[in-house]
Amino acid sequence: MPEIGQNKVISPNEHCLVTMPSGSLRIVQLKPGGTINLGKFGHFLVDGTFGYAYGQAFEIVADKKVSPIKHLLVDLEDSNDGTPIPELKSSANNKDLTDIGQKIQKLTTQDIENMKKDGEGNQVARQIIEKMIQSHEAFEKKTVFSQEKYLTRKQKKFARRFQIDSLSSSALLNYYYREKDPQRVLDLSEETLGLMMSHANIMPGGNYLALDETGGLLIYALLERMQGLGSIIWLHENDQPNTWVLKQAGYTDVELDKMLRPISFLDFFEPDEDTGKVFKFTDQEVEEMPPQRRSMYAKRLAKAEKLRQTVEMVANHDLDAVVSISTLNPATLIPRVLEALAGSRPVVAYHQYKEMLIELDHVLQKDKRVIMTNISETKVRRYQTVPGKLHPLMTSRAGGGYVFHGLRVLPVEGVQAVGRGKKRKSDESAAS
Known part of the structure; x- marks a missing residue:
């Protein structure tokens, strides 16, 4: 029997759980040669995920191929596996920060849509996030913690990454x-x-x-x-x-x-005497049956025998x-x-x-x-x-x-409780 989630690797034709950057989940079947659609997070070829351990995160690259990565989301300090971040300063607190929407973010929705059309894979997400940070006039006024929250929020929205977990x-x-x-x-x-x-x-x-x-x-x-x-x-x-x-x-x-x-x-x-029983044909009659009917008859016999054994297990009171x-x-x-x-x-x-x-x-x-x-x-x-x-x-x-x-528990019938003899001792003391 399969030991779900214990030293297993991603294998063909298995059902698995896909976690997307936004935290939403999706159950998919990994059919060899197939393509999985993750909506706005892109498409990926299934064959590139085989052989990796469950829990592995992937990044969608060009031509719907995937590349293994360390984490589904990254922070500002992760320079090897994260979104390129320009050298920016941070504020000690948010007292000078005024969030007035489009007035501080110069990158428009149309610009983002155009960038999505011009590229593919997670490289587009990196470019969008980098451009949004560079175009954000108040990003330097945020604290480091606020900057990380901003980066994480944008990754959950644009990053074309996913993680495959076993379907326990x-x-x-x-x-x-x-x-x-x-x-x-x-x-x-x-x-x-x-x-x-x-x-x-x-x-x-x-x-x-x-x-x-x-x-x-x-x-x-x-x-x-x-x-x-x-x-x-x-x-x-x-x-x-x-x-x-x-x-x-x-x-x-x-x-x-x-x-x-x-x-x-x-x-x-x-249950009655007929439970688990089925009409049995002679060996000659079975041989004369068409192959399909013979197979159905064999399955019916096996099912009846299994039911009979199950009824016996219940009757033995030993579950x-x-x-x-x-x-x-x-x-x-x-x-x-x-x-x-x-x-x-x-x-x-x-x-x-x-x-x-x-x-x-x-x-x-x-x-x-x-x-x-x-x-x-x-x-x-x-x-x-x-x-x-x-x-x-x-x-x-x-x-x-x-x-x-x-x-x-199994109560014992006919048992009567016996006292500790207090009444007998009191009677003996009264007689003396």
């Missing part, structure tokens, strides 16, 4: 949580997903029951931690589970078939954890899947709204099959730093959801 489960989650539609991943944040993996004690060789309504994102995170060892029983409510995330994960069909065991609610909760990300009411769902768990195994459930998990907590406290229940919420606050200064970003996304976790 965390990167994919951040892409949808911050860039696209958080509701598509049920408002799940990266730190909340990490908390769930920790509470569920996911490790190689385990057998886990998962309920995933994020298109396979939870399954992807489980696969990363399991490293090709163990199995995942994927409980779903449709004929087939939604697997749009796994199509970008880099796993082959053989690897997924080895690890995943999809099962519907009906087969999980109400290592239950991990749920679902819109269904956990108070009615989680108690019904507890019997599949072995003793001293974690139960972890995620929901967007804590009220649903509070109801689950009340139900399980009366159930006596789960102890040490807890509902938690985690937040990671992003900070920006400059030398001698540290403060959080002014804006951040709310949400992230809530996590319930508890420990499955």
Whole structure:
């Protein structure tokens, strides 16, 4: 199984995450001989990125070719890898600085557009930024920190650079949580997903029951931690589970078939004698089948046998954890899947709204099959730093959801509590 993000290099036909100077993200597939369009940041030929480690930054040069660079953005002190900056002085403070827009910036929008048409690659961006600095009458009145902020802002707007990162489960989650539609991943944040993996004690060789309504994102995170060892029983409510995330994960069909065991609610909760069975033809009838029908029949037999084995695993009550990300009411769902768990195994459930998990907590406290229940919420606050200064970003996304976790136990029936003998001692002292 692929170890996402660990000593991997950029390879053909893989999905990856492209970070642009503005900070925006884009998921692309690196097809050999292809060209990737990054909008205003230019186009680049895919073949020039192969063989470099993930996390490598590139600069677009002439003829859509790329050249590796140290960083996606540079500062004023970086003379080898940055935009050429003329020898300019700086001010100790900004008290003499008056920002009056076009009156201090002589370079017009039309001039910038003409420069874009006359050149190509990141060389155009360098020329534009250098020209803007030279044409800025108040640039010398800025402090060094203000000059760096100005340079960074212009690089984010004009630099034709990008960075390629591996598409891990965390990167994919951040892409949808911050860039696209958080509701598509049920408002799940990266730190909340990490908390769930920790509470569920996911490790190689385990057998886990998962309920995933994020298109396979939870399954992807489980696969990363399991490293090709163990199995995942994927409980779903449709004929087939939604697997749009796994199509970008880099796993082959053989690897997924080895690890995943999809099962519907009906087969999980109400299995019968016919579950996992299929009508079998004789060997002669199979030989007489057309090749396509014979192949379909073999797949049907393999699927039925896998379902039968999955039902047996559930009936053995020996799974290592239950991990749920679902819109269904956990108070009615989680108690019904507890019997599949072995003793001293974690139960972890995620929901967007804590009220649903509070109801689950009340139900399980009366159930006596789960102890040490807890509902938690985690937040990671992003900070920006400059030398001698540290403060959080002014804006951040709310949400992230809530996590319930508890420990499955096996209550012993017919046990009566016995006191410590205080009553007997008091009776003996009274008799004496």
